[in-house]
Amino acid sequence: MAHAQCDTSFTLVNRCGATVQEFYSGSSAQSAWGADQLGTNVLVNGQGADLMRVDICVTSEIVATRSGIEAR
Numbered sequence: 001m002a003h004a005q006c007d008t009s010f011t012l013v014n015r016c017g018a019t020v021q022e023f024y025s026g027s028s029a030q031s032a033w034g035a036d037q038l039g040t041n042v043l044v045n046g047q048g049a050d051l052m053r054v055d056i057c058v059t060s061e062i063v064a065t066r067s068g069i070e071a072r
Helices: none
Strands: 010-015 048-051 061-065 068-071
Touching: none
Parallel strands: 010 061
Antiparallel strands: 010 048, 061 068
């Protein structure tokens, strides 16, 4: 059975009050996290980053908050 294609892009939004230095993601089929998606960049509080070609089919926004990471 073929799997349906989905939009694999999402926006990472920083609302935690501090700078996000790293963000890791990976396919659910793998046992380890993928590469740091920010690379040499950082995400200051209030800033967003569009991330493409990410294995995610349901979530359109990932938010860093003071209490942790939320998928919306």
